[in-house]
Amino acid sequence: MPPGVSPASAEAWTWENAAAGAAAGFATVATLHPLDVVRTRFQVSGGRGCSDVPPYRNTAHAVYTIARSEGLKGLYAGFYPAVLGSTVSWGLYFFFYNRAKQRYLQGKDDQLRPVHHLVSAAEAGALVCLFTNPIWLVKTRLQLQTPSHHTSRYSGFSDALRTILKEEGWLALYRGLGPALLLVSHGAIQFTAYEELRKAVIYAKCRQTRTENRTYEDSLNSIDYAALGAGSKVTAILLTYPYQVIRARLQQRPGSDGTPKYTDGWHVVKETARHEGVRGFYRGITSNLLKNLPAASLTFVVYENVIKLFKAAKEET
Incomplete structure (x- = not known):
């Protein structure tokens, strides 16, 4: 709950948190989607049955190759579900996260401890995954479609949903859920790091200006939000990236005979470790960092400033 907001108005603030999170998610995807396409293709390249994905040398080569062979459409493959997913995910995440924090704040006059931020973020992440x-x-499947794709291509988001339900059943829509739930730790680590770094920066700024009661809004600016977002994100990425690789490989489209390329998450782990070693679990991390560090910065800059706008509007009324 933002400082200065009374418990009576807490429920309203959760909806404003959701709206701010949705705006942040949309802005992030619209700006950095091509790097997400590259990251996804790198994650499955080198894995079992990945002949459909060209062998890119590095991030720049991947962007160039996709642009030359597939055009702008290739760089923005899966854009609509990415926008929908990111907007819904961030909106729900901030909503559930702030609801959880309010629950832990009840009956407390002091600030939440790191464990409360960690648990709140984990709860939010698990709900968002479902x-x-x-x-x-x-x-993921739309991003992995290339001109050499050996099966009939999905024409778009709705066609993909219909085809998956028809050919594989509704359970197929939840492939990769196990690693996704493990990735809840990513958000938990990121948000805990963000909250603790934010408190440290506010304290340092207050000490520097010799003011004890400056508000959060007065203490931090967009540059601070950007640095805090990037700093918390890099910690989470380095610790949890292998789960993203496992999820992407599980979510690939089955072969032409309808057989999935991997049976489950443990199968991915064994095959990747045997054929690629530790490096296989970090495929695409360069493009992932290039996308997600500015994305995290942008997300928190947009989110915090939208919250400020909501608060200013409340104060005027």
């Missing part, structure tokens, strides 16, 4: 896994599965 709502959005089908969207991310479709996004």
Whole structure:
């Protein structure tokens, strides 16, 4: 709950948190989607049965190759489910996260401890996974479609959903849910790091200006939000990236005979470790960092400033 907001108005603030999170998610995807396409293709390249994905040398070569062979459409493959998924995910995440924090704040006059931020973020992440896994599965499959794709191509988001339900059943929409739930730790680590770094920066700024009661809004600006977002994100990525690789490989489209390329998450782990070693679990991390560090910065800059706008509007009324 933002400082200065009374418990009576807490429920309203959760909806404003959701709206701010949705705006942040949309802005992030619209700006950095091509790097997400590259990251996804790198994650499955080198894995079992991945002949459909060209062998890219590095991120720049991947962007160039996709643009030359597939055009702008290739760089923005899966854009609509990515926008939908990111907007819904961030909106729900901030909503559930702030609801959880309010629950832990009840009866407390002091600030929440790191464990409360960690648990709140984990709760939010798990709920978001259950709502959005089908969207991310479709996004992954659309991003992996190339001109050499050996099966009939999905024409778009709705066609992909219909085809998956017809050919594989509704359970297929939840492939990769296990690693996705493990990735809840990613958000938990990121948000805990963000909250603790934010408190440290506010304290440092107050000490520097010799003011004890400056508000959060007065203490931090967009540059601070950007640095905090990037700093918390890099920590989470380095610790949890292998789960993203496992999920992407599980969510690939089955072969032409209808057989999935991997049976489950443990199968991915064994095959990747045997054929690629530790490096295989970090495929695409360069493009992932290039996308997600500015994305995290942009997300928190947009989110915090939208919250400021909501608060200013409340104060005027």
